[in-house]
Amino acid sequence: MNKILGLSLLLVFLGCSSVKLAKVPQSIDEGPLTQGEKEKIKSVLSRLNRKNLGPQKNSKNFELAKEFENNFKVELSDNLKYKMKKGNLQEVLPLIEKRIQNEKKPLIRWYILKEKVKLLIMLGNPALAEKITDEIRTLEKELFNFDLLGLSLRGEARLWLHDYENAKRDFLKIVSVLDKWKLPTSYMGPPTNLKELVAMSSAQIRAYVGLCVLNVLTDNFKEAKLWGILARERINNVNFVAHHSLYGKFVKVPYDVVYGEAINTTFLGAAILGSGNENNLSEKYFDLAKTYFTQLNFPLGISTTLAVKAYVLYKLNKFDESEKIADEMFHFAKESGLPNLIWRVEALRGELYLKRGHKDRALKAFLRAHKSVNAISGVLKSDHSKLRFGLGKEGIIKNILKILKEKRKTNKIVKILEESRGRSFSDMLADTEIKEVNNHPLGKKIVDINKKLKKLMLNSTLFNFEKGNNEIKKDQLLKQKENYLNELKKVNPELLKYFYEKSNLSINKIQNHLKVGQVLVYEIPTFSNENMNYLIISKNKSKLINLGLSQDELKEILFSFTDAIAFNDIKEQNKIASILRSKLQIKKWNTPNSVYFLPSGFSYFIPWGILSLKFPLSILPKANWIFDSKNKDYKNKVVLLGDPEFGGLFKKLPGAKKEINSLSKLYNKKGLLGKEATLRGLKKKIKGGTKVLHLATHGKFNPSDPMKSAIILSDGKKALHFYAKDIINSKLKARTVILSACETGMGKTLAGDDFLGLSRSFYLSGTRSLLSSLWPVSDKGTLFFMEEFHKALQKNSLGDSWLKAIEKTKNQGYPPEVYGAFILGGEL
Incomplete structure (x- = not known):
């Protein structure tokens, strides 16, 4: 009898049916949120079930889907499918690029482009990822009459670009459009519109997780908690269907759903911790997130969990606890062979010391971070660590300079400025083929070492990473690189401009090369809301001046000038020129005959010709340019x-x-x-x-x-x-x-x-x-x-x-x- 009943149920289940989808407009208005959309968003949050807030481990023993085949019937090479499943992401991208070039079928092209965007974000190139989302959205409209998943991917790319305002708008548009809809958890048979279901559900989950992350990073912990709970509920629905004895036949759990669940669990734990009074509960979430990342063989995810926890404790002024987590991160990085994590931990330590008034200890930590960053210069060109760790490479330099400026250590300021300029340029050239370098035996060897270092560091941050002697390998490669650079300096110093090189520049050396009447002005990088400072060096003296003008204020002045150009307002242009001249304190520049200027931030866009200068002024790429x-x-x-x-x-x-x-x-x-x-x-x-x-x-x-x-x-x-x-x-x-x-x-x-x-x-x-x-x-x-x-x-x-x-x-x-x-x- 039971066998007959089971067979009957299976026959009913195998009948195909179309599952109801949300009513979605083909083209979503990308302007500011309307009042109606805001009301829908409030309604979504008001229906939130706050009961049973405790974490639920849904993905135990999850089975990774055969990415393209299960849900979309996309046929790809066995090589690509194998690498996707094994998580060899850095090797997948060129294979995907090759497939995209020849792919004409809209569904397959849409799916491959979608995977490419995910990979680019994971590989630290959200700017390119954002550009690709335009084509994804166009194809999605043709295929499904909506573009929700493309919009969610764009929001995620913008989140990584720190464009919080536009990322939030993208996510909230999706929330508003989908309103009450959620993935069904019961089916009469395999849905005929499975593609639409997957795309719509993925977009919704990405939007909820994105809003949870975004609100944590902007210190809005209570709202982050609401979005995190909503995301968890939607992820639970996916897991229920995927693990159902019958429904699981047509829906599997892809790696990025588990990755998304791990990220959401991390930031939901952070939101709960930041909201207060539920430390034990947040700890359970952090532990569960580590379990997910361990299942994914993703050690950087574990470090992300530690970093986010340390960040929230820091924001709560719990500095001792935050420092303890930073120490745990450091030991984890060493044990797991995560060379690209060390400098981030030191930067976090520096922030903690600075917050507690220990400036000498903070300076040492920031200098260690600076040294670690310089060691991998020219290997990884992106700097998106700020999203996870609160402080990027730029912040390290600014904090070092801030402390050195207070100590009036002007020679050390010059050394740090020159090194950071050289490093940033070397990073930007990381993926550029330079013929002059490749044609030289030593140059070619350095390029090859950079490629090996890059692969090593990517392997240490992406899936399928195996613990071992990566730290030893990294040190060996860096030592080889240093030896080759020293050899190159002897035989062809011209080529060093393409690589990062330690600076031994001092104020005396600059003064020795300056002619009488020449002045070199260094702008010392500061945080955007802090006063700008100039280090002014002439033949016989040097001095620091505080402009009483921030980068934010300079930006507003320059934007006002461009507005005056747009409206052909000549009177306003002349007025702004006068204001700018006064703000830059040009009268204090030692009455020069000529000026070499090394700008920072928006100072690169100062129109010096409008300032009635009595001397010529030239922008230098680096101070040592005048030596050559x-x-x-x-x-x-x-x-x-x-x-x-x-x-x-x-x-x-x-x-x-x-x-x-x-x-x-x-x-x-x-x-x-x-x-x-x-x-x-x-x-x-x-x-x-x-x-x-x-x-x-x-x-x-x-x-x-x-x-x-x-x-x-x-x-x-x-x-x-x-x-x-x-x-x-x-x-x-x-x-x-x-x-x-x-x-x-x-x-x-x-x-x-x-x-x-x-x-x-x-x-x-x-x-x-x-x-x-x-x-x-x-x-x-x-x-x-x-x-x-x-x-x-x-x-x-x-x-x-x-x-x-x-x-x-x-x-x-x-x-x-x-x-x-x-x-x-x-x-x-």
């Missing part, structure tokens, strides 16, 4: 290029054509225009070197990946991108490069305050000086400025020519937005 002044022979006086043939891909530049024709007459030198404005033509013209290279064309700045910023040339028929990474390898022998194009001076400020954009790439290709623009300027204004600049350059230095061009343009009646757009870099 080598006179080279240049065959050509000038090479001119402008208005390339874009083939309709970009707007034509008649003003650029007029500009090149005018300069051609001035120099009696034919320029490259239209179809002739090609990279091949440019290289041919510049062969043997040129004193001046003038490029009048479009410039394109890529904020998410500065190495993909580009100057737009032509291949003879259509536009050709001359990327920043290609500029480095091109080795254009041009002493001074003039970039008369939109946003060519723009770049990205890095942790450690290097600045990478087109300018840095030209420097590395051999350029000594640069003139570029901060924003687009009218054709007429650009033409006048450039004509006056080049006329002055016939008889004057670069710096004096810049000053004369500004003066002439201003006297001609042009507004600050014209003569202030152009900034100098490098040698004067």
